[in-house]
Amino acid sequence: MDYREAVQDLAPCGLDCSRCADHERGEIKQLSQRLRQLLGNYGRLAQIKAAEKPAFEHYAHFREILSLFADGPSCGGCRSAQVKCPISCLAKTCHKEKKVDFCFQCGEYPCTEQFKDLRGLRKRWQENNDAMKETGVAAFHLEQKKRPRY
Structure with a gap:
């Protein structure tokens, strides 16, 4: 798996859209x-x-x-025009404004204030982005493929 494939599958927050039950x-x-x-x-x-x-x-x-x-x-993932994700997440649009692929690449990361109201997602968002920053996006993506999505 390479970086380009990871960007196709992973949302800016680090969740793997391609393993979602609703992914097309x-x-x-x-x-x-x-x-x-x-x-x-x-x-x-x-x-x-x-x-x-x-x-x-x-x-x-x-x-x-x-x-x-x-x-x-049929959702195309958070980066597509066919987003059907029920989770209201600012990362879907914020990464475009900041011109980054993933949240950890932004100079303002971790902007936890934006994720304060997203129950357990905030912790997962930060864990995912910290892991991508530490191990690299491609390695993180490969590890995600081995784990259950839910």
Whole structure:
């Protein structure tokens, strides 16, 4: 992985947009679509199995959630014109004004005042940016790919 790929996948705050469940090319979306296809008409069998395993009584609800993952909003990531992220984050626009790819590259970093109201995101934002600054963006990106997104 190189710097250019990292900029495509990572938001300015350091979160990995490409691993988000709503990312248009994300693995979660792709795997959900594939699983839905493979399950086909499994609902009929789920009804039969429900007699022995009551969890299968909720198969229709599972199928509905699976469809939300498969067909949910298609977000292109925080750097795209197709941003559908529910998190209100100033980094999406601030990095453009400051002409940097990531927050840690800004001379005003860490501007924690802007992130004070974002619950647990502020800590994660600073940890991500400190790690990118210390290990390099490409190395950070590679490490993120090995971890669960959520």
